[in-house]
Each structure stands twice: as structure tokens, then as C-alpha cells.
Amino acid sequence: MIKPTTSKQPFMRPIRSFVRRTGRVTAGQAKAYEQWGKAYLVPFKNELLDFAKTFGNTAPVILEIGFGMGEATAQIAAQMPDINFLCCEVHEPGVGALLKRIGEQNIQNIRICAHDAVEVIAHMLPLDSLHGIHIFFPDPWHKKRHHKRRLIQAPLVQQLTQRLEAQGYIHCATDWQPYAEQMLQVLSDETLLTNSSADYAKRPSYRPLTKFEQRGTRLGHGVWDLVFYKV
Numbered sequence: 001m002i003k004p005t006t007s008k009q010p011f012m013r014p015i016r017s018f019v020r021r022t023g024r025v026t027a028g029q030a031k032a033y034e035q036w037g038k039a040y041l042v043p044f045k046n047e048l049l050d051f052a053k054t055f056g057n058t059a060p061v062i063l064e065i066g067f068g069m070g071e072a073t074a075q076i077a078a079q080m081p082d083i084n085f086l087c088c089e090v091h092e093p094g095v096g097a098l099l100k101r102i103g104e105q106n107i108q109n110i111r112i113c114a115h116d117a118v119e120v121i122a123h124m125l126p127l128d129s130l131h132g133i134h135i136f137f138p139d140p141w142h143k144k145r146h147h148k149r150r151l152i153q154a155p156l157v158q159q160l161t162q163r164l165e166a167q168g169y170i171h172c173a174t175d176w177q178p179y180a181e182q183m184l185q186v187l188s189d190e191t192l193l194t195n196s197s198a199d200y201a202k203r204p205s206y207r208p209l210t211k212f213e214q215r216g217t218r219l220g221h222g223v224w225d226l227v228f229y230k231v
């Protein structure tokens with residue numbers, strides 16, 4: 001028998017910023033899950049995360065949302081050994097790829113949560129706890145009917161801001177101008193944030209140029225960085 005839905009149990013799926021792709025996990029990535037998963041993966045739980053316990057120290061924490069294959073993440077973390085990085089990604093091959101980099105390069109300051117960052121933020125991250133937030137090249141969701149899937153929207157930005165410590169920052173980058181404009185609008189509208197620049201920021205030196213970006217720049221395509229601080 002089909003049960004009727006009630007108001008407590010709405011017949012609706014949440015709008016997600018990703019589509020689960022069943023990408024191929026390579027043998028190397030699978031081995032990395034086995035070898036290093038236990039040490040570096042943080043399971044999703046409906047309870048606040050204890051950063052000191054998770055990282056084994058009390059260094060400041062940066063949240064990264066959607067690290068892809070983790071190339072930039074590993075570079076930034078290696079360059080900033082005194083900062084901890086909590087990195088969320090839902091794409092399994094990407095998680096495997098970053099675990100592989102962590103293991104091979106013996107990177108100590110990254111932990112990965114292989115779960116929807118929106119849920120991680122809501123359930124696991126204490127208020128006023130983050131030193132910074134990195135969101136590099138989030139899916140632009142080009143088609144108008146998909147715009148509702150974009151990560152950078154007022155409700156999420158409000159939740160992120162609540163989790164930043166005072167003077168903490170949020171750094172977004174995109175190569176899709178209409179999304180850059182949306183980011184600028186939404187971040188500027190958040191009253192607890194202040195823009196580090198008049199509009200778009202110069203790329204901070206810690207964010208490495210991706211191969212994809214280097215090619216795009218040669219072809220004359222733009223990239224927009226936005227850096228806002230919590231007042």
C-alpha cells in the first residue's frame with residue numbers, strides 16, 4: 001500500500017548542488033581508501049565536530065567545499081602546515097585522489113568528509129569556529145532551470161558566515177561570469193560580511209592556477225575571485 005505523505009514527511013527531495021556521478025575509482029584510489037581512509041576520513045554524523053580531536057591540535061581550520069580531484073587542496077595545505085583543512089567532496093574518485101596525495105606526500109593537516117557539505121555545515125560545524133572557507137570553481141549550473149542548485153545563495157552564505165570566527169574569510173572563485181555576478185551580489189548582501197576589494201579580488205597567492213584555468217586564461221577566458229571577511 002502506498003502511504004500518504006504528511007506535513008512532517010513532505011513528498012520532496014532536497015535540491016542538491018551536485019548529481020552523484022558513478023565515476024570510476026582507479027586501483028590507486030581504491031588502495032588509498034584502504035590505506036589512508038581510516039586516518040583521514042571524517043564520517044558524517046549528526047553531531048558537532050570536535051576540531052582538536054579530529055586534527056590532533058588546535059590550529060585554525062579552513063573548510064573547503066568541493067575539492068574535485070584535490071590538486072589545489074593538497075598544494076595549499078602543504079604550503080600552510082599551521083592551518084587545518086576540513087574538505088568536503090561527494091565524488092568518490094576525487095576523494096580517493098586526495099587520499100592518495102595525502103598518503104604519498106605525507107600531508108598531515110587535511111581531513112576529508114565525503115559527504116554533502118550543506119549537511120556537514122548544518123550538523124557538524126560549530127558557530128564561530130572557522131578561520132576561512134574555500135569554494136573554488138563550484139558547479140556553475142549554467143541552465144536557468146538549474147540555478148537553484150548553485151551553492152552560493154543567501155541561505156547557505158548566512159549559515160557559512162555564522163560558522164566563521166570574527167575576521168574569518170570566505171574565498172570563492174569561478175570562471176563563469178554570471179555566477180561571479182551572483183556571488184558578488186549574495187556575498188555583498190550578507191550584512192556580517194565585508195568585501196576585501198571594491199568588487200572582485202586579485203587572486204590570492206595561495207590559490208594555485210589549475211591547468212584548466214591556465215588554458216582558459218590563454219584563450220582569453222576570465223576567472224573571478226571574491227574574498228569577503230566577517231566583521
Ligand SMILES: C[S@@+](CC[C@H](N)C(=O)[O-])C[C@H]1O[C@@H](n2cnc3c(N)ncnc32)[C@H](O)[C@@H]1O
Binds near residue numbers: 115
Ligand atoms: C566543478 S568542480 C570543482 C572542483 C575543484 N574545486 C576545482 O577547482 O577544480 C565542483 C566540485 O564540487 C563538488 N560538490 C558540489 N556540491 C557539493 C556539496 N554540496 N558537497 C560537497 N561537494 C560538492 C562536486 O562533486 C565537484 O567535484
